[in-house]
């Protein structure tokens with residue numbers, strides 16, 4: 001592609017993205033495709049000869065777009081959002097254009113120093129403890145793995161890195177509602193999932209701390225070495241908040257690493273009214289939240305904060321001759337602050353987003369999401385046969401339809417059918433979990449452009465579909 005074509009097609013693409021962003025609700029949120037539909041439309045080998053951009057783009061429009069789930073649709077209420085914004089998209093375009101590989105300070109001093117400063121901005125914006133230092137990771141899964149590996153190395157005085165495990169007695173603690181990325185990190189870090197203790201939750205799906213302490217004491221009596229406890233600020237199932245202060249106190253008492261997984265709901269701490277959920281976070285050794293979920297910053301961008309940066313760096317540090325720069329002791333070489341060597345220029349989009357919206361602009365958008373979720377909760381509470389199944393702490397509503405006398409099984413089947421039927425309309429997209437064995441529809445209202453109108457229509461759609469299924 002020559003420069004003129006790049007400019008011509010690039011300008012068109014910006015128009016296309018802007019139109020897409022404004023009009024995403026015109027598309028069915030999830031496509032009506034069957035497995036293999038897209039694959040079978042694609043040639044089974046790359047072309048030998050160059051193809052013009054116009055033809056490639058036409059195929060994108062005709063083959064790929066119809067097979068996409070529209071995460072930016074204001075009718076996307078499933079999972080957690082992955083919302084984005086124009087400044088973030090532009091910053092990522094710039095970062096792609098430069099395509100700097102930001103592994104060490106020297107390979108892009110501005111990228112390293114912007115990352116350092118932007119993470120300070122974020123720490124202050126969320127009112128996190130000043131003892132935290134931030135680094136951008138790709139995902140919360142990686143950040144949690146990073147925390148576990150650092151805890152492991154700090155505990156073993158960095159011997160496991162040298163000699164491997166001398167025993168397999170480490171135990172890790174998280175609630176039974178904690179995210180599966182913890183199970184995965186435990187597998188990768190070599191602890192073995194049998195050594196993950198899933199602690200029972202209370203009626204609000206938050207970790208039961210009595211149970212936590214009993215389990216730690218019992219494990220110690222049996223010769224285990226309790227290493228780390230992970231508290232959730234916003235579980236995936238229901239956005240439950242574990243009692244971080246109590247968990248942190250127990251962790252300190254037993255000399256354990258305390259990691260906070262705030263992957264989704266951490267963004268809510270931008271709003272002072274939601275900061276009580278973080279009470280006790282000053283006891284944490286590490287904390288992660290994902291601007292790529294709810295902070296208008298496109299995927300991927302995970303903010304990891306840690307107190308003991310020396311242990312972090314000692315855990316991951318490598319120094320082959322070809323990477324020595326002569327100023328390594330004076331600068332942040334972020335390749336040593338996590339798993340990957342090569343790193344994208346992710347701080348640029350955070351910088352663009354924080355400056356374009358300002359903290360107040362972001363707060364306004366978040367508050368809108370919270371208000372919409374509480375409006376939805378009110379409708380459910382006042383409508384016969386609909387039930388709220390978990391506290392609405394933030395912008396997610398957990399509910400089901402249930403009639404007196406229905407067995408849990410009947411109710412579960414009905415709600416599964418309800419959700420699948422609504423999803424099949426393409427007018428909205430929800431996902432589910434099970435809470436206390438009950439099939440629970442999760443409605444997370446966090447899209448950049450979602451308005452009350454969308455939520456009203458979504459609620460009408462749910463009620464109409466329910467009626468249709470009952471006849």
Ligand SMILES: Cc1ncc(COP(=O)(O)O)c(C=O)c1O
Nearest residue numbers: 139140141179181235236263264
């Ligand atoms: C509470 C929680 N932790 C961790 C994760 C994993 O996030 P990531 O996709 O950034 O690894 C998720 C994803 O939804 C989550 O909800």
